[in-house]
Amino acid sequence: MNETRRTAFAVGAHPDDVELNMAGTLVLLAQAGFEPHMMNVTRSNLDSNELSEAEITRIRRAEAERSAKVIDAIYHPPIVDDLLILYNETLLRKITAIVREIRPSIVLLPSLNDYMEDHTNTARLVVTACFSRAMRHFQSDPPREPTDQDVYLYHAQPHLNRDGMRNFVVPDLLANITPVMATKLEMLGCHESQRQWLDETQGLDDYLESMRRTSAEMAALRGQTGWQFAEGFRQHSHIGFSNRDHDLLAEVLGDQLFNRSAASRPLLSVGCRR
Numbered sequence: 001m002n003e004t005r006r007t008a009f010a011v012g013a014h015p016d017d018v019e020l021n022m023a024g025t026l027v028l029l030a031q032a033g034f035e036p037h038m039m040n041v042t043r044s045n046l047d048s049n050e051l052s053e054a055e056i057t058r059i060r061r062a063e064a065e066r067s068a069k070v071i072d073a074i075y076h077p078p079i080v081d082d083l084l085i086l087y088n089e090t091l092l093r094k095i096t097a098i099v100r101e102i103r104p105s106i107v108l109l110p111s112l113n114d115y116m117e118d119h120t121n122t123a124r125l126v127v128t129a130c131f132s133r134a135m136r137h138f139q140s141d142p143p144r145e146p147t148d149q150d151v152y153l154y155h156a157q158p159h160l161n162r163d164g165m166r167n168f169v170v171p172d173l174l175a176n177i178t179p180v181m182a183t184k185l186e187m188l189g190c191h192e193s194q195r196q197w198l199d200e201t202q203g204l205d206d207y208l209e210s211m212r213r214t215s216a217e218m219a220a221l222r223g224q225t226g227w228q229f230a231e232g233f234r235q236h237s238h239i240g241f242s243n244r245d246h247d248l249l250a251e252v253l254g255d256q257l258f259n260r261s262a263a264s265r266p267l268l269s270v271g272c273r274r
């Protein structure tokens with residue numbers, strides 16, 4: 001494992017999850033020359049009590065595709081219904097196939113702690129799909145050739161920066177998304193059905209405003225630097241994913257990425273077991 005491909009994969013459970021917590025960083029990676037890929041795992045068939053399942057599924061798919069198009073990201077269609085992202089063999093084989101097709105070197109994925117299971121199970125499935133990318137005896141669905149590139153995994157913040165037990169989640173890494181905030185807002189704004197529904201129930205433009213607030217909350221962790229908006233991440237262990245304990249996101253983003261805990265957390269000295 002040593003090849004570094006300039007490909008980034010951002011994956012969330014629902015059609016706007018990437019836009020809420022990872023899109024700014026994906027834009028920065030795209031600007032740095034990475035080929036951006038986006039996926040939402042569920043079809044979002046339960047996101048309306050008025051429209052039919054088929055209709056809301058169609059609308060949300062179109063919104064997600066429009067958002068991906070804003071940054072010319074390659075969009076990967078959903079594979080399962082809402083609430084059914086279970087950590088199971090069927091989904092693991094399907095997501096492994098997608099990882100093997102994309103061969104990403106950077107993966108942005110949900111937090112392992114969040115308020116709902118679709119999010120956390122997506123995180124777990126993507127972790128194992130990346131882990132199994134090189135295992136020749138693990139069959140993906142559809143069958144895809146194993147790949148052996150190094151891959152670096154970054155867990156995004158949970159919804160509203162809190163886990164399911166209301167605890168504020170403090171990220172290790174902060175990406176300065178201030179220069180690309182307009183693009184992130186444009187992408188999130190593509191999800192008009194959600195925006196309309198939440199605006200009606202929670203107040204005018206709350207959908208976009210709450211994303212602004214959570215991004216500002218992350219920027220505040222950086223201190224007095226002029227960063228207005230940031231996205232927070234925690235990097236997954238490198239064991240099974242890359243030859244060395246390295247932070248590729250920091251290498252690519254340079255001074256636009258701040259590591260809050262680098263001084264207090266020494267790198268693991270043991271190598272990859274494979």
Ligand SMILES: [Zn+2]
Pocket residue numbers: 013014017119
């Ligand atoms: Zn979600």
